[in-house]
Amino acid sequence: MDLERSISALNNPVRRKIVEWLKDRSNFPPALPEHEGLEGVCVGYIQEKANLSQxxxxxxxxxxxxxxxxxxxxxxxxxxYRRDEDNIKAFFDAVQKELL
Amino acid sequence: MDLERSISALNNPVRRKIVEWLKDRSNFPPALPEHEGLEGVCVGYIQEKANLSQxxxxxxxxxxxxxxxxxxxxxxxxxxYRRDEDNIKAFFDAVQKELL
DNA sequence: TCCATATATTTAGATATCTCGATATTATGG
DNA sequence: CCATAATATCGAGATATCTAAATATATGGA
Structure with missing residues (x-):
């Protein structure tokens, strides 16, 4: 749990949005048939949604x-890519412990 | 609650430390007699503790x-300066809502 | 009024982050 | 093997952040 690195990663609106979007697979186009059953979203879909360069x-x-x-x-x-819920929670706990 | 600005403010180890230090007045030298009863810590004490320029x-x-x-x-x-506990909580709520 | 003290603001060079295009890497299908 | 597609990495210019010294502002005391 590197708080410095984590906060820095969140210090950007699009990166925060991506973490948020990944909460729900339906924020992205449906998976290709050959990818049915795989977790996560491919980079291309994320790029399309964020509208920034590859x-x-x-x-x-x-x-x-x-x-x-x-x-x-x-x-x-x-x-x-998919969310790492455990690490996300660990981050919140760390921030809360340090600041709250 | 400007999340962008808040995260940006926390994106620095010393600033985070300051918010943490302010949780407990005893992290700083005792207040001057004429300041007894006043809340918060003066800039000079914070500077001394952080060891950065004024x-x-x-x-x-x-x-x-x-x-x-x-x-x-x-x-x-x-x-x-003293912590704004209500706003700090509001910040956590906002981050949680957006990311968790 | 003049001076000392505490804090805020301005200015600037050093460093970091942002974002892209170009290129490299890896995998697939013919 | 080659061409193509998806992603990663590199290199660079633009912009932002960091931090300090210098200066400004505000207050209090002699």
Whole structure:
């Protein structure tokens, strides 16, 4: 739980939105048939929704992953990102403990 | 509740420390006799503890104030800062609502 | 009024973050 | 193997943040 890194990752409105969007898969287009049953959302869908360049979103997802907010799983050419609920809770606990 | 501004204010280890220190008045030297009964801690004490320049701390306190984490009250030449517990809670609620 | 003290504001150089285009990497299908 | 697609990484210019020194403002006391 690196609070510095986590807060820094959240210090951007689009990155916060992405974490929020990932709460509900239906915020994105339906998965391809061959991806049925896989958890998470691929980078392309996130990029489309965020409307920023591919490299920016890939970078964002890397930051969110390092911060522990999302888990990445590669399947073929796709990387699927999903929330890491346990780490997200741990972050809240840490912030609360430090500040509240 | 400007989440952007609040997270930005917390995106610095010393500023977070200051908010934490202010939880307990005894983290600072005792108040001057003429300040007995006044709430908060003067900028000089905070600066001493943080060990950064006067202008930096003054700037920090301004950011924390704009973000709603502290309340400033001037008494004579001194400005006393104390936590704004209600706003701090509101911040947590907002983050939780958005992310959790 | 003049001076000392506490804090705020201004200014600026150093460093970090943002965002993109270009390129590299990895995987798939023919 | 080649072409294509999805994602990651690199490099760079624009913008923001950090932090301090210098200066300004406000107050209190001699």
């Amino acid at each position: 490299s920016t979103i890939s970078n964002y997802m890397g930051l969110l992953k390092q911060a522990g907010f999302v888990i990445a799983e590669r399947h073929g050419q796709w990387t699927f | 202008s930096t701390i003054s700037n920090y306190m301004g950011l924390l104030k704009q973000a709603g984490f502290v309340i400033a009250e001037r008494h004579g030449q001194w400005t006393f």
